[in-house]
Amino acid sequence: MKYKKLTQQDKETYDRDGYLLVSSMFSSKEIELLYGIAINDEVISKKSYDRGDREGLRTKLALWYSLDDSIYSLLARSERIVTGVELFLNGEPAHFHSKLMQKEPKVGGAWEWHQDYGYWYRDGFLFANMLSVLTSLTPANKENGCLQVIKGSHKLGRIDHGFTGEQVGANLERVNEILKIMELVYVEMSPGDTLFFHSNLLHRSDRNNSSEPRWSLISAYNRIDNKPFKEGNKSSYTTIEKVHDSAILDYEGGSISEDTDFSIKSSNTDR
Numbered sequence: 245m246k247y248k249k250l251t252q253q254d255k256e257t258y259d260r261d262g263y264l265l266v267s268s269m270f271s272s273k274e275i276e277l278l279y280g281i282a283i284n285d286e287v288i289s290k291k292s293y294d295r296g297d298r299e300g301l302r303t304k305l306a307l308w309y310s311l312d313d314s315i316y317s318l319l320a321r322s323e324r325i326v327t328g329v330e331l332f333l334n335g336e337p338a339h340f341h342s343k344l345m346q347k348e349p350k351v352g353g354a355w356e357w358h359q360d361y362g363y364w365y366r367d368g369f370l371f372a373n374m375l376s377v378l379t380s381l382t383p384a385n386k387e388n389g390c391l392q393v394i395k396g397s398h399k400l401g402r403i404d405h406g407f408t409g410e411q412v413g414a415n416l417e418r419v420n421e422i423l424k425i426m427e428l429v430y431v432e433m434s435p436g437d438t439l440f441f442h443s444n445l446l447h448r449s450d451r452n453n454s455s456e457p458r459w460s461l462i463s464a465y466n467r468i469d470n471k472p473f474k475e476g477n478k479s480s481y482t483t484i485e486k487v488h489d490s491a492i493l494d495y496e497g498g499s500i501s502e503d504t505d506f507s508i509k510s511s512n513t514d515r
């Protein structure tokens with residue numbers, strides 16, 4: 245089987261726009277397997293918590309730090325992803341955290357405008373040499389609240405963040421000005437598509453108004469030399485043990501381990 249490999253041209257697009265959408269990064273077989281495990285995963289279900297948006301709608305997620313041999317980590321450790329991240333970060337990546345986002349039909353809430361580095365700055369990372377890799381497990385479209393990004397906004401630098409509902413969001417006065425001069429893009433995705441995006445890229449998503457779930461797996465990476473000065477999980481400055489791209493289809497395990505270092509919602513900035 246042939247797996248996607250990101251190119252120098254992909255890097256140019258990523259550097260220019262702050263994101264790159266790769267269609268069919270994962271095959272439908274891989275996603276069927278992973279999504280099938282995810283929706284029946286009792287550990288994920290137990291460790292998930294929710295976050296209220298401005299209107300009080302709630303969106304669910306489970307977040308953990310260290311990579312292991314679960315199917316979610318095999319995706320995050322897969323050669324095609326890790327070599328892509330390495331290309332975009334211009335250096336060796338480490339894994340910061342992964343999360344399974346579960347935006348359920350009708351009830352899944354919005355995420356306000358933010359930059360991931362708006363939060364991660366507070367975790368003690370000095371450089372924004374960080375990015376996220378979002379793989380859709382279900383279709384993601386305008387109706388079910390797909391990700392929206394402001395193209396090129398990673399070049400604005402870090403914007404101040406403050407509370408909006410239970411979420412921390414970017415200063416809206418500034419975002420509104422930015423929207424007058426930069427392009428807003430709805431990132432519609434099919435299962436298996438992957439979006440790489442810079443930690444300073446402004447993004448948000450609407451509530452899920454549809455009768456279909458919107459689930460995705462998001463892994464965040466840090467360049468290994470960007471060790472945070474605040475105490476945190478070692479994963480963000482530890483070498484990733486890559487696995488061959490075939491590892492996902494070869495997976496025979498079940499749910500994620502109960503012993504995984506899940507984040508128990510302790511603060512409103514822990515993602």
Ligand SMILES: O=C(O)CCC(=O)C(=O)O
Nearest residue numbers: 345355360391448449462
């Ligand atoms: O996937 C979404 O709807 C929002 C996710 C997000 O903004 C994030 O993880 O930073």
